[in-house]
Amino acid sequence: MVVNLRPESRNLSAAGGLPLLEVRNVTFGYGLQPIFFDVCLKLAAGEMVGLLGPNGSGKTTLLRLLSGVLRPTQGKIWLQGRELGRWRRRELARVVAVVPQELHIPFDFTVEQLVALGRLPFVGLLGSYGPQDHARIEEAMRVTGVMTLAERPFNELSGGERQRVLVAMALAQQPRLLLLDEPTAHLDIRYQIEVLELVQRLNREHGLTVLAAMHDLNLAARYFPRLVLFQRGIVADGTPAAVLEPRLLSRVYGIAVQVGIVRGTAHFSVVPPGSREAQETEEEMETQEPPPRVFVMAGGGSGERVMRALADWHIPFLAGVLNIGDSDHTLALRLASRVLTEQPYAPLSQAALEELRAALATVETLIICPMYVGPGNVALLREALSVARQGRQVLLLAPETVEAEPSGAMPTPGSSCGSLPAPALLERTGIAARDYTGGEATRLVEQLLQSGARVISRLTEVLALSAA
Numbered sequence: 471m472v473v474n475l476r477p478e479s480r481n482l483s484a485a486g487g488l489p490l491l492e493v494r495n496v497t498f499g500y501g502l503q504p505i506f507f508d509v510c511l512k513l514a515a516g517e518m519v520g521l522l523g524p525n526g527s528g529k530t531t532l533l534r535l536l537s538g539v540l541r542p543t544q545g546k547i548w549l550q551g552r553e554l555g556r557w558r559r560r561e562l563a564r565v566v567a568v569v570p571q572e573l574h575i576p577f578d579f580t581v582e583q584l585v586a587l588g589r590l591p592f593v594g595l596l597g598s599y600g601p602q603d604h605a606r607i608e609e610a611m612r613v614t615g616v617m618t619l620a621e622r623p624f625n626e627l628s629g630g631e632r633q634r635v636l637v638a639m640a641l642a643q644q645p646r647l648l649l650l651d652e653p654t655a656h657l658d659i660r661y662q663i664e665v666l667e668l669v670q671r672l673n674r675e676h677g678l679t680v681l682a683a684m685h686d687l688n689l690a691a692r693y694f695p696r697l698v699l700f701q702r703g704i705v706a707d708g709t710p711a712a713v714l715e716p717r718l719l720s721r722v723y724g725i726a727v728q729v730g731i732v733r734g735t736a737h738f739s740v741v742p743p744g745s746r747e748a749q750e751t752e753e754e755m756e757t758q759e760p761p762p763r764v765f766v767m768a769g770g771g772s773g774e775r776v777m778r779a780l781a782d783w784h785i786p787f788l789a790g791v792l793n794i795g796d797s798d799h800t801l802a803l804r805l806a807s808r809v810l811t812e813q814p815y816a817p818l819s820q821a822a823l824e825e826l827r828a829a830l831a832t833v834e835t836l837i838i839c840p841m842y843v844g845p846g847n848v849a850l851l852r853e854a855l856s857v858a859r860q861g862r863q864v865l866l867l868a869p870e871t872v873e874a875e876p877s878g879a880m881p882t883p884g885s886s887c888g889s890l891p892a893p894a895l896l897e898r899t900g901i902a903a904r905d906y907t908g909g910e911a912t913r914l915v916e917q918l919l920q921s922g923a924r925v926i927s928r929l930t931e932v933l934a935l936s937a938a
């Protein structure tokens with residue numbers, strides 16, 4: 471008997487030309503502190519997308535939001551043109567299936583019983599399974615290669631066998647969208663390839679849309695035509711060649727990565743820090759672009775416009791110290807030559823401070839964005855003061871900074887605030903309204919001005935001074 475594993479809801483395409491799934495400006499936190507801000511993502515029907523990112527970057531959280539288990543704190547998720555919160559659970563389960571990293575089953579279910587649970591959205595808790603349901607359960611087990619395990623208790627299976635059973639269970643659901651959370655995590659190389667080949671086949675032959683969190687960059691490059699690199703926000707989204715760019719990966723994962731091409735497919739090797747290969751890789755990366763002479767201190771979105779403008783004008787820069795999860799951190803990972811990073815919501819550590827001092831020693835211009843300053847980041851201003859006292863250029867961006875010209879020749883430096891008296895200059899920095907240190911930040915900005923720091927209110931001028 472030929473059984474159709476095509477998504478049951480394929481004909482429910484009330485959405486017309488709309489994406490199958492759309493994440494619009496979603497912010498989410500488990501508690502008061504957001505895990506990520508303002509995430510936007512679209513998945514077209516039939517796409518196969520790999521979701522990459524280091525441990526703790528928020529991949530599982532994003533998948534749980536997309537499956538409706540979690541609700542966004544802000545923003546909305548749309549599935550087939552309807553807001554996710556407006557789907558009933560059973561209805562949703564006919565469209566979206568999730569293969570979790572692991573599943574703890576409290577009862578002694580056999581494999582077949584568990585896969586049959588995947589049909590519940592169609593038959594209901596008290597409903598009875600018809601021939602179609604049995605056929606689909608069998609087909610799901612056949613394509614995942616778990617037929618021989620049908621009578622075995624799930625809890626006695628190996629990690630790899632369980633993984634294939636979980637995929638079978640999801641397939642019995644006949645979803646349109648399959649969300650997989652590290653589907654190859656427990657598998658040996660043979661089953662890693664088998665599971666991904668299976669998912670690829672379901673995508674190609676049955677039109678299943680797939681989003682899978684992946685840790686293995688080689689497998690991701692091999693099987694997913696589109697990759698999304700996630701670090702508490704989307705850092706990159708595109709083809710494997712665009713996303714698996716060694717410098718970007720080094721910034722996001724914090725380790726040197728080499729990329730080669732083996733028979734047309736990108737091949738990655740991660741290089742242990744301190745090794746000769748790591749040094750060579752880093753030197754190779756450094757020689758590809760001039761060393762940055764500009765450093766950007768930002769936070770909370772205050773650095774967005776200046777970082778975009780520097781990148782648009784091809785002025786390489788360093789950025790930091792930024793907390794993972796800060797929107798400026800996500801953007802800097804994409805645009806800066808190097809990003810000095812601190813853990814989410816953590817104050818500046820001694821190690822980060824030392825890294826900051828070493829990085830500041832290599833630049834000629836320091837740009838301080840109009841960020842909020844509290845006890846956790848006031849050390850940035852103390853370091854900025856020592857840069858200014860060494861006679862190097864420090865630019866304080868006024869909060870009402872005017873946009874850079876979109877195109878044209880490099881602007882020439884002028885002096886937007888230079889002639890103002892000292893109290894007016896201090897006021898122009900707007901620091902009093904952003905000072906959560908009980909006055910230390912304001913005093914430091916005052917000292918910065920006395921040491922020659924300039925207040926700039928035009929991005930064009932920042933660019934001209936940075937490029938000079």
Ligand SMILES: Nc1ncnc2c1ncn2[C@@H]1O[C@H](COP(=O)(O)OP(=O)(O)OP(=O)(O)O)[C@@H](O)[C@H]1O
Pocket residue numbers: 500501505523524525526527528529530531532
């Ligand atoms: N239920 C929870 N309550 C509070 N914090 C959580 C919860 N689940 C996850 N987190 C935190 O949210 C952040 C993102 O976790 P998440 O599991 O989404 O990351 P991930 O990218 O899937 O990580 P990994 O690759 O290690 O599986 C982490 O800092 C994690 O500690």
